[in-house]
Amino acid sequence: MATLNDYLFVSGMLFTIGLAGVVIRRNIIIVFMCLELMLSAANLSLVAFSRFNTVKGLPDYNGQMLVFFVITVAAAEVAVGLAIIIALYRARQTIHTDELTSLKG
């Protein structure tokens, strides 16, 4: 049976992949997806902690409750984020972060 460490390892991998994608990739859609990946990594570790931390023989459901909140917030964030990306594309005709440099000092 998989231990807590296995779950946390997978979660850490997921998070690292997500962070690497956010930092490295230039396509803003991919960046966005990588952000979701990082959220999923967090969810995974929450669920894992919940499962392995038993209170009176039952899993600690507080962790799983938090996961639902995260998923809800992530859904809302995706809605807003995609809308922003579409607006950005309409304004700039591009979604490549290299070309979005108006904030350069």
Added chain:
Amino acid sequence: MNLAWILLFLPLVVAAVNQLVLRKSAVVPWVSTGSAVASLLLSFLLIGKTGGPTPIHWASIGDFHLDIGIQLDKLSTGMMLVVTGVGALVHIFSLAYMHDDEGKARYFTGLSFFMFSMTGIVLANNFIMTFIFWELVGFSSYLLIGHWYQKESAADAAKKAFLCNRVGDFGFMIGILMLWGITGALSFAGMKSGLTTFITANPTIWIGVLSAAVLCIFCGAVGKSAQVPLHVWLPDAMEGPTPVSALIHAATMVAAGVYMLFRVQVSLGTEIFHQLPASDVIAWTGGITALLAALMATQQDDIKRVLAYSTLSQLGYMVMAVGLVAGEAGMFHLFTHAWFKALLFLGSGAVIFACHHEQDIWKMGGLIKKMPITTATFALGCAALIAVPGTSGFFSKELILDAAHEAHSPLFWVAAFVAVLTPFYMTRLFVVAFLGKHRSHGADHAHEVGPLMWGPLVLLALLAVISGYSFIAGFSPAPPEHHGNGFQIGMVAGISLAALVIGVTAGFVLYNGKDKDPLSIPLFRNRFYFDSIYDNVLVRFFQDTTAAIINFFDEFLINGLLVGGLSRATASTGNLFRQLQSGSLQGYAFAFGLGVILVIYFTVFLQS
């Protein structure tokens, strides 16, 4: 007692109202003239009053108070009469003289401000107040000399007057501080007791210390009363309107130095000054000024410059008298001189006005037929100046010659020689400008000035003659013991009469009927090269060196390092931080991730 406060502050209020409310209104001249006449009436009311109202603490530092206070005594009330009397007449004269001037509102505001400053000097009861008003007088003189500031020469003359005065005032300030250190008192009333304490405490050095203090104070008088070597500003100050010359540069402001010296003498105790070496320096400075100025006056062509040098020469007489510890004689000469010199200046103003602003005496001539009243009053003024027996100038000059004769033999002969020169150059001026035939178009078309102008002239002419007699001289700041009524014929009087006769005869013989100057003495004409020496030595070396040093500080230290350095440092720091704003989204995300990792590292792993 409140009258004194009104007398002091009325001109200031008038000047402020003129400047802030009325501005260029046509009533400004009338308001100023009204205030000057009111001041004269107030001065009459104050005659004979002594003491003074309670001083105002103007600034307090702990137990030390700077006071604005008024000292009323014979000296100050008498001097006020001179200041306001000449002032009122000059205001009236100016109404006509400046009638067509565009800046006459500014001019009259300046006059009112001058009246305020001068009143402050005369009434001051302590040295700090004297100094404040001393500077204010210099400032108002600057304003009025530079009245026609569009003319470069007038602007330069104003600047020169101010700077020369500042040189003297620097010494004056040191002198005030020294005297304060010696006597421990700033008020004139408290000086004498402080000095007595100082003398008992330091029986050996007090003469030297007090001499140094008095000489420093004398510096102020050298500047303000235009004594050699700071006399150069006074002739240039003639660039100002002629009534200003009459009021400020003949009758009142330049006399302030003499007044202040005499005030110091009286406050410290006159008899002490007999022992001070400083008195000799003062007397000789006065004597030399009188002599040099009289020599320079003999070769000037500008009617106002002749009078300016004659003023210098007479101021030299007064300073000499103060130096000889015969201050009463000096103050009496100041009193009579104020009237007849104001008369001469206003007379020259009338002449200049009538000749369409022609000031060269060689382009005048024959004015006696065109302007009889002016000529008559001018002649009376001349008579008083050259000390014709019976006029006021005779009595006052006689007193000074007497004092010189009693005290100091060489100075007496200097004074006597000046007494020859004075009639000589005044006769020259009178003969060339008023007698003979006209030498220019302007002089041909001259005609008598209006009553607003000859009215003051007649009044002043009257005073020029009678102010030596006791019923007028009694009002003077320091009435001498023997004046017009108690005059004795002696050796001094004989010499003075001989000087008068020689001077007038020489002047008349040499200049009657001449169309150009038969004498040409470059040394006198070029004013002993004082101005060129100052230009070449002071300006070239001192000013240019100072300018280079100041330029170094200004350009390199202040501009380059302080101002420029600061701004460059700010800009480069900004540039440095600007690089952080790369505009790259991933860069920010990377930094953010790095930050999170660092925070986790510090909070989680470093804790244990």
